[in-house]
Amino acid sequence: EARVRRPLLSLMMLGLSVVGLGALAAAQAPAAHLNPMIDLLLQKKPVFGLYAPANRRPPMAPGTVAPAGQLPARTPAELAQDALGVATSDFIFDGSMEGNFDRGYAAYSEFVKGVAQAGLFTRTPTHRLHHPLVGKAPEIAPNPTLAASQSSRQLDLGVSGVMFVSVESAQEVKTGLAARRFASKGGTRPESGGTAPAVWGLSEADYKARADLWPLNPQGELINWTIVERREGLARVREIAAVPGIGVLWPGAGTLRGLFTTTDATGKRVFDEAGWEGAIQQVLAACKEFKVACGYPANATDIEARMKQGFSVFVMGWGDPGLKAIDLGRKAGGR
Numbered sequence: 001e002a003r004v005r006r007p008l009l010s011l012m013m014l015g016l017s018v019v020g021l022g023a024l025a026a027a028q029a030p031a032a033h034l035n036p037m038i039d040l041l042l043q044k045k046p047v048f049g050l051y052a053p054a055n056r057r058p059p060m061a062p063g064t065v066a067p068a069g070q071l072p073a074r075t076p077a078e079l080a081q082d083a084l085g086v087a088t089s090d091f092i093f094d095g096s097m098e099g100n101f102d103r104g105y106a107a108y109s110e111f112v113k114g115v116a117q118a119g120l121f122t123r124t125p126t127h128r129l130h131h132p133l134v135g136k137a138p139e140i141a142p143n144p145t146l147a148a149s150q151s152s153r154q155l156d157l158g159v160s161g162v163m164f165v166s167v168e169s170a171q172e173v174k175t176g177l178a179a180r181r182f183a184s185k186g187g188t189r190p191e192s193g194g195t196a197p198a199v200w201g202l203s204e205a206d207y208k209a210r211a212d213l214w215p216l217n218p219q220g221e222l223i224n225w226t227i228v229e230r231r232e233g234l235a236r237v238r239e240i241a242a243v244p245g246i247g248v249l250w251p252g253a254g255t256l257r258g259l260f261t262t263t264d265a266t267g268k269r270v271f272d273e274a275g276w277e278g279a280i281q282q283v284l285a286a287c288k289e290f291k292v293a294c295g296y297p298a299n300a301t302d303i304e305a306r307m308k309q310g311f312s313v314f315v316m317g318w319g320d321p322g323l324k325a326i327d328l329g330r331k332a333g334g335r
Contacts, residue, residue: 034121034200035132035160035221037091038214041247041293046333047313048326049091049134052111053082054318076107080114084131088326091132091161093315098136098165101150108135112157112199120158121201129200132160134225139166140176148179148188155180155211155222156194161247163225166255168232170239177213177245180222185212216245223247225295225313228283229255241286248313250295251283284310300325304332 033039040047055073074082083092094111096104112133121129135154140147154162164176181187197207200221212220224245228237229252241249253276260276263269280296287294288310295313296306303314303325314329316322 032128033214033221034128034210035214035223036128036130037132037161037223038221038247040090041312044312045335046307046329047090047293048088048329049093049315050083050086050089050322050326051315051318052092052094053079054096055079075114076110077114077117080111080118084115084118084120086131086323088323088330089131091134094133094135096136097150097154098138101138105150105153109157112159112195116158116195116199120199127201129160133158134161134163134223135159136163136165137176140164140172141166141168144175144179147176151176151179152189152192153194155189156192156196158194158196158199160221161223161225163227163250165227165252166230166233167226167228167240168230169236170243173226173240173243173246176226177216177224177243180224181213181216182208182211184208185217187213213245214247225250227252229259231259234279234282237283237286238289241290241292246292248293248295249283249287250297250313251280253280253297256280281309298325298329300328303329307332 037047053074083089092115094104094108096108098104115131115133120131120133121127137151137154138147151162162176162180164173167173167176178187179189182189182191184191191208193204193207193211196211197204200207200211202210210219210221213222213224214220225248226240226246227250228234228240233240240246256279257271257276260272260279261269262272284294286292293313294311295315296311298306298311298314298316300321306314307329314325316325
């Protein structure tokens with residue numbers, strides 16, 4: 001009987017040891033980020049998102065009736081519900097503030113209010129944003145001071161990421177990154193969070209502790225996207241990719257297409273596809289060299305091919321074609 005008890009006791013002790021080691025490992029494991037895009041990047045998994053839905057026509061004046069056959073414009077709250085309802089999208093992207101910032105900001109502010117009311121974060125099983133917001137910012141180089149002010153206004157809305165457009169130098173990126181970090185964290189962002197803490201479901205103190213730039217701060221929840229879409233940026237793409245703090249580097253495929261499209265002597269438009277593709281691959285090569293995730297504005301016809309090349313973050317247009325591209329990408333990426 002003693003011989004029987006000893007093995008049983010040994011098994012019990014082994015089981016307790018395994019449980020204890022498991023608990024220790026769980027305690028030592030890094031907590032999930034509030035921003036799920038960061039965890040996907042850390043896990044080397046592909047990331048997929050959609051442009052925010054928008055009305056094709058401007059909203060009608062109060063009291064007016066839409067013409068027969070024309071659906072009324074959807075409210076910001078309804079558009080937010082649409083965006084948050086797409087479970088396969090990892091983020092919601094907006095490009096409206098790249099051109100006329102003030103006009104784009106006003107409309108986007110209303111959309112973010114709708115998102116906040118609809119519920120941008122979940123408390124089960126963990127407190128996380130389930131559709132982090134990412135928006136384009138106006139160019140930095142023409143007026144860095146104005147760009148920094150506009151950046152603070154975007155962040156104070158509750159966005160989790162900002163894309164720098166038309167970047168041409170490493171210094172431009174460094175200036176932009178500093179504007180995304182609170183002064184207390186070594187940046188130039190004013191020490192205020194606006195409505196962002198409420199959108200993220202945090203107290204102001206918790207928001208300020210977590211709203212720092214990843215990967216400069218491994219516990220940070222903000223992510224930078226930088227897009228190269230001019231010849232000057234292509235010429236310096238390696239210097240740009242080497243700047244610490246870029247979360248995702250992108251070739252601006254649409255804008256670059258224009259750079260490689262000319263008009264011949266007969267007035268015919270000529271597209272240099274080889275040159276255009278070479279520019280895209282130049283950005284991708286810099287991403288790989290400096291171990292930065294590379295993004296691409298994909299569709300259903302090219303997302304699988306771009307994934308094989310090494311691109312890992314994708315943004316698609318709102319609607320059925322974009323949803324189809326996400327489904328194909330998730331399947332190809334094992335998600």
